[in-house]
Amino acid sequence: VLLGESPHLLLTGGPGIGKTHLVVALYRQLSTVFGTELVAYANVPVFCEEAKAMYGRRQVANPWEGIESARRAVMLDDLFGRELSQHESAQIIYRLIDTIYRNGAALIANMNQDVDELKRRLPPHEISRLLAGCTIINVRAERDWRRK
Numbered sequence: 633v634l635l636g637e638s639p640h641l642l643l644t645g646g647p648g649i650g651k652t653h654l655v656v657a658l659y660r661q662l663s664t665v666f667g668t669e670l671v672a673y674a675n676v677p678v679f680c681e682e683a684k685a686m687y688g689r690r691q692v693a694n695p696w697e698g699i700e701s702a703r704r705a706v707m708l709d710d711l712f713g714r715e716l717s718q719h720e721s722a723q724i725i726y727r728l729i730d731t732i733y734r735n736g737a738a739l740i741a742n743m744n745q746d747v748d749e750l751k752r753r754l755p756p757h758e759i760s761r762l763l764a765g766c767t768i769i770n771v772r773a774e775r776d777w778r779r780k
Protein backbone atom coordinates (compact mmCIF):
# COMPACT_ATOMS: atom_id res chain seq x y z
CA VAL A 633 0.00 0.00 0.00
CA LEU A 634 2.86 2.38 0.83
CA LEU A 635 4.26 1.77 -2.67
CA GLY A 636 0.97 2.95 -4.19
CA GLU A 637 -0.13 -0.55 -5.10
CA SER A 638 -3.58 -2.03 -4.44
CA PRO A 639 -3.01 -5.38 -2.79
CA HIS A 640 -5.84 -7.44 -1.36
CA LEU A 641 -5.50 -9.25 1.95
CA LEU A 642 -8.07 -11.62 3.42
CA LEU A 643 -7.70 -12.95 6.95
CA THR A 644 -9.81 -15.99 7.79
CA GLY A 645 -10.16 -17.98 11.01
CA GLY A 646 -12.38 -18.51 14.02
CA PRO A 647 -13.62 -15.84 16.43
CA GLY A 648 -11.45 -14.21 19.08
CA ILE A 649 -8.07 -14.87 17.45
CA GLY A 650 -7.16 -11.24 16.70
CA LYS A 651 -8.30 -10.64 13.10
CA THR A 652 -10.07 -7.37 13.91
CA HIS A 653 -7.15 -6.41 16.17
CA LEU A 654 -4.78 -6.69 13.17
CA VAL A 655 -7.13 -4.92 10.75
CA VAL A 656 -7.61 -2.01 13.17
CA ALA A 657 -3.81 -1.79 13.59
CA LEU A 658 -3.45 -1.62 9.78
CA TYR A 659 -6.18 1.02 9.61
CA ARG A 660 -4.42 3.13 12.23
CA GLN A 661 -1.09 2.95 10.47
CA LEU A 662 -2.44 3.59 6.97
CA SER A 663 -4.73 6.44 8.04
CA THR A 664 -1.78 8.07 9.82
CA VAL A 665 0.21 7.93 6.57
CA PHE A 666 -2.52 8.77 4.03
CA GLY A 667 -5.16 10.54 6.15
CA THR A 668 -8.68 9.45 7.05
CA GLU A 669 -10.18 10.57 3.74
CA LEU A 670 -8.11 8.13 1.66
CA VAL A 671 -8.39 5.22 4.08
CA ALA A 672 -11.62 3.75 5.48
CA TYR A 673 -12.67 1.13 7.99
CA ALA A 674 -16.08 -0.52 8.00
CA ASN A 675 -17.48 -3.28 10.14
CA VAL A 676 -19.61 -4.92 7.46
CA PRO A 677 -22.72 -5.87 9.50
CA VAL A 678 -22.81 -2.35 11.01
CA PHE A 679 -22.24 -0.78 7.60
CA CYS A 680 -25.20 -2.73 6.18
CA GLU A 681 -27.44 -1.33 8.93
CA GLU A 682 -26.21 2.22 8.27
CA ALA A 683 -26.70 1.85 4.51
CA LYS A 684 -30.25 0.60 5.02
CA ALA A 685 -31.00 3.40 7.54
CA MET A 686 -30.42 5.87 4.70
CA TYR A 687 -33.31 4.61 2.58
CA GLY A 688 -35.90 7.35 2.36
CA ARG A 689 -34.29 9.42 5.12
CA ARG A 690 -32.19 12.28 3.82
CA GLN A 691 -30.95 13.56 7.17
CA VAL A 692 -29.09 10.35 8.02
CA ALA A 693 -25.31 10.45 7.43
CA ASN A 694 -24.32 8.73 4.19
CA PRO A 695 -21.96 5.84 5.03
CA TRP A 696 -20.96 5.48 1.36
CA GLU A 697 -19.07 8.79 1.35
CA GLY A 698 -16.26 7.36 3.47
CA ILE A 699 -15.89 4.32 1.20
CA GLU A 700 -16.02 6.33 -2.02
CA SER A 701 -13.36 8.80 -0.87
CA ALA A 702 -11.03 6.02 0.38
CA ARG A 703 -8.95 5.70 -2.78
CA ARG A 704 -5.93 4.22 -1.01
CA ALA A 705 -7.28 1.46 1.25
CA VAL A 706 -10.48 0.07 2.73
CA MET A 707 -10.79 -2.37 5.64
CA LEU A 708 -13.86 -4.61 5.59
CA ASP A 709 -14.07 -6.08 9.06
CA ASP A 710 -16.12 -9.20 9.81
CA LEU A 711 -17.51 -9.72 6.28
CA PHE A 712 -20.12 -12.29 7.30
CA GLY A 713 -20.35 -11.40 10.99
CA ARG A 714 -24.00 -12.23 10.66
CA GLU A 715 -26.02 -13.97 7.99
CA LEU A 716 -26.56 -11.38 5.24
CA SER A 717 -29.89 -11.05 3.47
CA GLN A 718 -30.17 -11.46 -0.28
CA HIS A 719 -30.55 -7.69 -0.55
CA GLU A 720 -27.45 -7.04 1.54
CA SER A 721 -25.18 -9.32 -0.47
CA ALA A 722 -26.62 -8.44 -3.88
CA GLN A 723 -26.78 -4.66 -3.32
CA ILE A 724 -24.62 -3.52 -0.40
CA ILE A 725 -21.72 -5.97 -0.54
CA TYR A 726 -21.78 -5.74 -4.32
CA ARG A 727 -21.45 -1.94 -4.18
CA LEU A 728 -18.74 -2.07 -1.50
CA ILE A 729 -16.53 -4.41 -3.51
CA ASP A 730 -17.29 -2.63 -6.78
CA THR A 731 -16.41 0.80 -5.35
CA ILE A 732 -13.16 -0.40 -3.77
CA TYR A 733 -12.18 -2.21 -6.97
CA ARG A 734 -12.96 0.71 -9.29
CA ASN A 735 -11.10 3.14 -7.00
CA GLY A 736 -8.01 0.94 -7.14
CA ALA A 737 -7.89 0.97 -3.35
CA ALA A 738 -6.17 -1.75 -1.36
CA LEU A 739 -8.68 -4.11 0.24
CA ILE A 740 -8.05 -5.64 3.64
CA ALA A 741 -10.84 -7.92 4.83
CA ASN A 742 -11.48 -10.57 7.41
CA MET A 743 -14.08 -13.23 8.07
CA ASN A 744 -14.63 -16.07 10.55
CA GLN A 745 -15.57 -18.53 7.81
CA ASP A 746 -13.26 -20.49 5.56
CA VAL A 747 -12.52 -19.00 2.14
CA ASP A 748 -14.49 -21.85 0.49
CA GLU A 749 -17.62 -20.41 2.14
CA LEU A 750 -17.44 -17.38 -0.16
CA LYS A 751 -19.12 -19.21 -3.03
CA ARG A 752 -22.17 -19.87 -0.88
CA ARG A 753 -22.41 -16.24 0.16
CA LEU A 754 -21.40 -14.05 -2.79
CA PRO A 755 -21.96 -14.06 -6.56
CA PRO A 756 -18.94 -15.23 -8.67
CA HIS A 757 -18.29 -11.69 -9.98
CA GLU A 758 -17.78 -10.32 -6.45
CA ILE A 759 -15.66 -13.28 -5.37
CA SER A 760 -13.44 -12.74 -8.40
CA ARG A 761 -12.91 -9.08 -7.53
CA LEU A 762 -12.41 -9.72 -3.83
CA LEU A 763 -9.81 -12.41 -4.51
CA ALA A 764 -8.01 -10.54 -7.33
CA GLY A 765 -4.31 -10.65 -6.43
CA CYS A 766 -5.36 -11.56 -2.91
CA THR A 767 -3.12 -12.89 -0.17
CA ILE A 768 -5.26 -15.20 1.96
CA ILE A 769 -4.03 -15.93 5.46
CA ASN A 770 -5.76 -18.52 7.58
CA VAL A 771 -5.01 -17.04 10.99
CA ARG A 772 -4.44 -19.44 13.85
CA ALA A 773 -3.98 -18.71 17.53
CA GLU A 774 -3.21 -20.73 20.61
CA ARG A 775 -6.40 -19.49 22.19
CA ASP A 776 -9.48 -17.29 21.93
CA TRP A 777 -8.26 -13.89 23.23
CA ARG A 778 -11.74 -13.07 24.50
CA ARG A 779 -11.56 -15.85 27.10
CA LYS A 780 -9.66 -15.49 30.36
Ligand SMILES: Nc1ncnc2c1ncn2[C@@H]1O[C@H](COP(=O)(O)OP(=O)(O)O)[C@@H](O)[C@H]1O
Pocket residue numbers: 645646647648649650651652653654777778
Ligand atom coordinates in the same frame (compact mmCIF):
# COMPACT_ATOMS: atom_id res chain seq x y z
N1 LIG B 1 -2.14 -10.04 19.96
C1 LIG B 1 -3.02 -9.62 20.87
N2 LIG B 1 -2.63 -9.13 22.04
C2 LIG B 1 -3.53 -8.71 22.96
N3 LIG B 1 -4.87 -8.71 22.78
C3 LIG B 1 -5.32 -9.17 21.61
C4 LIG B 1 -4.43 -9.67 20.60
N4 LIG B 1 -5.18 -10.08 19.54
C5 LIG B 1 -6.46 -9.86 19.91
N5 LIG B 1 -6.54 -9.34 21.14
C6 LIG B 1 -7.78 -8.97 21.85
O1 LIG B 1 -8.60 -10.13 21.89
C7 LIG B 1 -9.96 -9.82 21.62
C8 LIG B 1 -10.44 -10.60 20.38
O2 LIG B 1 -9.70 -10.18 19.22
P1 LIG B 1 -10.43 -9.78 17.85
O3 LIG B 1 -9.42 -9.07 17.02
O4 LIG B 1 -11.70 -9.05 18.12
O5 LIG B 1 -10.73 -11.24 17.28
P2 LIG B 1 -11.49 -11.69 15.92
O6 LIG B 1 -11.71 -10.45 15.10
O7 LIG B 1 -10.56 -12.67 15.29
O8 LIG B 1 -12.78 -12.30 16.37
C9 LIG B 1 -10.02 -8.31 21.44
O9 LIG B 1 -10.38 -7.73 22.69
C10 LIG B 1 -8.59 -7.95 21.08
O10 LIG B 1 -8.25 -6.62 21.41
Ligand SMILES: [Mg+2]
Pocket residue numbers: 651652653710
Ligand atom coordinates in the same frame (compact mmCIF):
# COMPACT_ATOMS: atom_id res chain seq x y z
MG1 LIG C 1 -13.51 -9.60 14.44
